[in-house]
Amino acid sequence: xxxxxxxxxxKEFDDVVAVNGIDLTVEDGEFLVIVGPSGCGKxxxxxxxxxxxxxxxxxxGMNGRDVTDTExxxxxxAMVFQNYALYPHMTGRRNIxxxxxxxGSFTDEDxxxxxxEAAETLDITDLLDRKPQAMSGGERQRIALGRAIVRDPxxxxxxxxxSNLDAKLRIQMxxxxxxxxxxxxxxxxxVTHDQTEAMTLGERVVVMNDGQIMQVDSPQVLYDFPENxxxxxxxxxxxxxxxxxxxxxxxxxHDAFELPLPSxxxxxxxxxxxxxxxxxxxxxxxxxxxxxxDFYLAREYPDLGDETFTATVDVTEPLGDSLLIxxxxxxxxxxxxxxxxxxxxxxxxxxxxxxxxxLHLFDPETGEAVYHSxxxxxxxxxVEQAPRG
Amino acid sequence: MSxxxxxxxxxxxxxxxLPTIIVSVVFLYYPTALAVRTSFFDSGFGRQDEFVGFExxxxxxxxxxxxSSILLSVLFAAIVVVGVISFSLYVTFLIHEVxxxxxxxxxxxxxxxxxxxxVGALVFLFMLHPTLGVVTGPIEALGIDxxxxxxxxxxxxxxxxxxIWKQIGYNVIFMIASMNTIPDALTETARLDGVSRFRRLxxxxxxxxxxxxxxLVIINTIYAFFSTFALVDLLTSGGPSGATNILIFDLYQEGxxxxxxxxxxxxxxxxxxxxxxxxxxxxxxxxxxxxxxx
Numbered sequence: 001x002x003x004x005x006x007x008x009x010x011k012e013f014d015d016v017v018a019v020n021g022i023d024l025t026v027e028d029g030e031f032l033v034i035v036g037p038s039g040c041g042k043x044x045x046x047x048x049x050x051x052x053x054x055x056x057x058x059x060x061g062m063n064g065r066d067v068t069d070t071e072x073x074x075x076x077x078a079m080v081f082q083n084y085a086l087y088p089h090m091t092g093r094r095n096i097x098x099x100x101x102x103x104g105s106f107t108d109e110d111x112x113x114x115x116x117e118a119a120e121t122l123d124i125t126d127l128l129d130r131k132p133q134a135m136s137g138g139e140r141q142r143i144a145l146g147r148a149i150v151r152d153p154x155x156x157x158x159x160x161x162x163s164n165l166d167a168k169l170r171i172q173m174x175x176x177x178x179x180x181x182x183x184x185x186x187x188x189x190x191v192t193h194d195q196t197e198a199m200t201l202g203e204r205v206v207v208m209n210d211g212q213i214m215q216v217d218s219p220q221v222l223y224d225f226p227e228n229x230x231x232x233x234x235x236x237x238x239x240x241x242x243x244x245x246x247x248x249x250x251x252x253x254h255d256a257f258e259l260p261l262p263s264x265x266x267x268x269x270x271x272x273x274x275x276x277x278x279x280x281x282x283x284x285x286x287x288x289x290x291x292x293x294d295f296y297l298a299r300e301y302p303d304l305g306d307e308t309f310t311a312t313v314d315v316t317e318p319l320g321d322s323l324l325i326x327x328x329x330x331x332x333x334x335x336x337x338x339x340x341x342x343x344x345x346x347x348x349x350x351x352x353x354x355x356x357x358x359l360h361l362f363d364p365e366t367g368e369a370v371y372h373s374x375x376x377x378x379x380x381x382x383v384e385q386a387p388r389g
Numbered sequence: 390m391s392x393x394x395x396x397x398x399x400x401x402x403x404x405x406x407l408p409t410i411i412v413s414v415v416f417l418y419y420p421t422a423l424a425v426r427t428s429f430f431d432s433g434f435g436r437q438d439e440f441v442g443f444e445x446x447x448x449x450x451x452x453x454x455x456x457s458s459i460l461l462s463v464l465f466a467a468i469v470v471v472g473v474i475s476f477s478l479y480v481t482f483l484i485h486e487v488x489x490x491x492x493x494x495x496x497x498x499x500x501x502x503x504x505x506x507x508v509g510a511l512v513f514l515f516m517l518h519p520t521l522g523v524v525t526g527p528i529e530a531l532g533i534d535x536x537x538x539x540x541x542x543x544x545x546x547x548x549x550x551x552x553i554w555k556q557i558g559y560n561v562i563f564m565i566a567s568m569n570t571i572p573d574a575l576t577e578t579a580r581l582d583g584v585s586r587f588r589r590l591x592x593x594x595x596x597x598x599x600x601x602x603x604x605l606v607i608i609n610t611i612y613a614f615f616s617t618f619a620l621v622d623l624l625t626s627g628g629p630s631g632a633t634n635i636l637i638f639d640l641y642q643e644g645x646x647x648x649x650x651x652x653x654x655x656x657x658x659x660x661x662x663x664x665x666x667x668x669x670x671x672x673x674x675x676x677x678x679x680x681x682x683x
Contacts, residue, residue: 052577073583089596098592099582136619152584 002063002187003028004049009058011044011211020042020211021058029185031178033202034121035192042191042213047156049189050079062154066150073103073353078148082160086147093128096147112344114150115173121183122146137323138169145180155187162197174200174316186200195235198227207231224374229287229367238292238324241334247290247361251286256330257309259288260364262356262373286370289360298351307356311336313348325350427654431490434648445655454631455639455656461662462635464533465549466613466667470484473609474602477560482590484561485568495565502558513551514624532595537625541632546626551624552617567601568594603675607668614664636660 004026011019019041026032034042047053049060051072067075072370086095096115100106106114119125124142125252132140141161148156161177162170178201181188192198198205206215207222207230214234215227226232245252245259252259298308307347309329317324318340325336325344329352336352346352361371431439449455484494501509506509511584516524518534519670528535536626569601571594590626595602627634627642641662 050577050581052580072577072581075581077581079578079581081572081574081578084571085572085578087575087593087596099584101580101591102585102588103583105583147578220570 004155004189005059005061006045007058007059007061009045009048010042010056011048011053017211020047022208022211022213024206024213024216026187026189029187030201031181031190031201032206033192033204034188034206034208035198035202035234036195036208036214040192040208042208043159044211046079046159046189046191046207049155050077050157051075052079053378068204069277069320072387076154077157078151078152078153078155079157079159080141080144080148081094081162082163084137084144084164085131086140086143088132090152091129091131092124092143092146095132095143096128096150099147100151111150114152115146118149118334120144121149121180128148137165138173141165142172149180149184153186155189158188158190160192161190163192163194170197177201177369195237199235207234211344221245225369225372226289226360227369229289229362229369232289232369236291238335238337240289240291241295242362243290243334244364245284245286245289247284252286252359252361254288254330254332256332259307259354259359260356261371262332262363285364289362290334290354291358292335292337293322294355294358295334295338296355297342298339298353300339300342301353303345308351308353310349311352313344313345313346313350316344327352333382401452424654424657428658429467429651430651432650441629441651445651446659449652449655449659457631458634458636458639459480459659461545461631461633462614462660463663465552465594465617465633466610466634468549469552469613469617470606470609472549473556473560474605476553476601477564477605478555478590478595480557481561481564481568482594483584484565487525492565493559498561499558501555504555506555506616507623510551510620510623513547513554513620517547523542539574539629541629544629548617548620551620552613554619556609556612560609560624562607564598565599567598571597599679603671603679606675610667610671611664614660636663656676 004024006022006024008021008023009019010017010021022041035047036042044053048055051067051070055068056067059066062075087098093115096118097111100111100114105386115128116125117389119128122145124139124146127135127139127143135143141164144161147180149227162173165173167277172346174197177190190201192201196384199222202219204216205219205222206216209230215222215231222231226235226240229242233242243254245254247253250261252261311327311329311334313327314333315324315326317326321340323338323340323342323344325338325342327336327350329335336350357374359371359373360369362368363370398417427438430442431441431444451497480498484491484498487494504512514522517528517535517537518521519525519538521533525535535543575593575597576589579593584593614635615637617635618641621633621635621638622641625633627638636656638658640653640656642647643656
């Protein structure tokens with residue numbers, strides 16, 4: 001049983017604030033992914049958890065025990081690094097056992113048995129007698145995982161473990177990590193800058209920016225109900241379109257088009273009132289968010305909706321499974337993910353429609369989400385989230 | 390890799406190489422050849438050179454004084470090399486670990502190396518002088534009777550200490566550079582695993598640093614055999630009664646105090662062979678145990 005609790009955790013490096021007061025609870029056996037752009041403080045958070053950095057302020061609790069000032073070796077966590085961190089002069093087996101043997105808290109038979117088990121789980125038996133330089137990147141990372149597993153730690157801390165692997169191997173290892181977690185059920189905290197990795201691996205995903213937590217939710221909720229502009233734009237590829245509009249009487253008004261906002265939507269039931277408040281004023285500025293995959297060409301989906309407008313094609317990018325159309329209407333530029341093999345040329349006029357269930361409105365000043373046209377997700381998915389400070 | 394024409398022709402390349410070649414020939418290869426030639430002659434001031442064949446060699450190889458000088462030199466070199474490497478390694482580790490003031494520590498460690506050997510020897514002389522030395526009092530307070538002007542083994546220890554002290558800076562420069570290339574993640578993994586600091590140094594850092602360490606063993610061996618002359622000359626002049634009479638000092642005396650150029654040349658050839666054989670052995674061992682990246 002391992003639960004980890006971060007309370008108002010803060011880390012400063014000289015005058016740079018890397019982690020700016022975060023609160024987070026990691027449940028027992030959970031696979032939690034922390035995702036964010038470079039420099040958002042995600043790796044620092046992980047290193048604070050490992051004890052490799054000293055917190056400037058705040059507490060770290062593990063299983064109810066305060067470990068804020070505990071030495072790394074006494075926290076019983078195992079870390080997997082991006083560059084594998086294998087001892088280059090040792091064989092795979094010695095890499096796995098070196099730490100255990102040095103710590104001296106395991107008997108030799110115990111170590112042998114654990115190594116055999118881990119080797120079988122990870123399918124690395126034939127790598128044990130090789131040195132890292134004779135292994136591929138994926139094999140090295142397997143050995144590094146083996147080293148983490150054998151110690152049977154309370155938690156795995158993984159710092160971008162797949163970032164050095166090529167795309168194909170990364171997808172393979174991703175699936176393997178999921179399988180491994182299902183088998184071991186060890187609490188895992190996984191840091192990555194890759195939102196695809198975050199979405200596919202995480203039971204819950206923490207989105208971080210500028211040392212703060214932007215949102216903690218399950219992947220689908222993050223995608224469907226981003227709480228702010230940052231999460232909306234960070235999660236999803238290609239990124240969500242953001243168009244400046246004015247909201248008037250339940251309609252998003254732009255110079256070139258008007259989109260009625262379904263009134264039955266609302267976030268946690270509260271957004272409706274907030275939108276209502278906006279509606280009462282004339283011409284409330286807002287940012288309309290629509291994902292490229294929620295726009296459609298009217299000619300391909302004639303029965304989707306009556307609301308259409310005309311846009312001009314700027315550039316097309318064939319992605320194979322879809323066609324990404326960069327287009328503009330008035331002063332607004334946005335992208336549409338359309339069916340592949342659609343023949344379009346720069347300058348063509350297209351009639352665009354959209355999924356009215358997938359509209360988002362953000363406050364132009366604070367970036368907070370003020371409206372989602374879909375109904376709020378069922379509550380169990382939404383785990384208690386700490387206030388941002 | 391494709392070959393690239395750097396020079397217009399062979400002539401230009403030869404011209405550019407010429408200064409190095411001239412210096413090497415005049416100051417290195419020609420004197421070496423001359424020394425080998427002189428070692429077969431009975432040669433000295435005011436005497437006609439007389440060819441004696443291998444007589445100089447047989448004289449030396451049957452001389453018990455010379456045997457003990459060879460043994461003494463090898464022992465001296467071994468102590469100096471082991472002492473320099475282990476002490477430098479520990480100092481480097483401490484500097485590597487320390488959080489603040491790395492540069493200050495590094496500078497103070499390198500400083501003795503920047504001194505001319507003669508100055509270093511005089512500093513040691515004044516520090517450890519049996520009657521006037523500044524640290525003599527504290528050492529004698531520990532119950533040690535410091536009289537290395539007359540006690541052979543003490544003299545040997547003092548010269549070895551001076552030689553070690555003088556060479557630490559050079560070693561630390563290379564070791565710190567090598568230690569700094571070890572990825573932090575290895576240190577962090579070891580810390581998470583609860584590997585002790587000593588274990589981390591010996592089992593993680595040292596194996597990765599082996600190429601640098603073996604290079605330093607070679608350099609330190611050459612240093613111990615050849616560059617410790619000034620220390621011996623100024624501290625003990627080879628005495629008392631030959632206790633610090635290492636080969637390089639011995640051959641200097643033979644040549645420039647007794648003016649026996651023939652024997653002195655023979656001694657320098659033998660010194661060259663001794664060091665050469667040691668180098669060969671070291672290179673063989675190096676190749677076997679050194680870890681070269683990957």
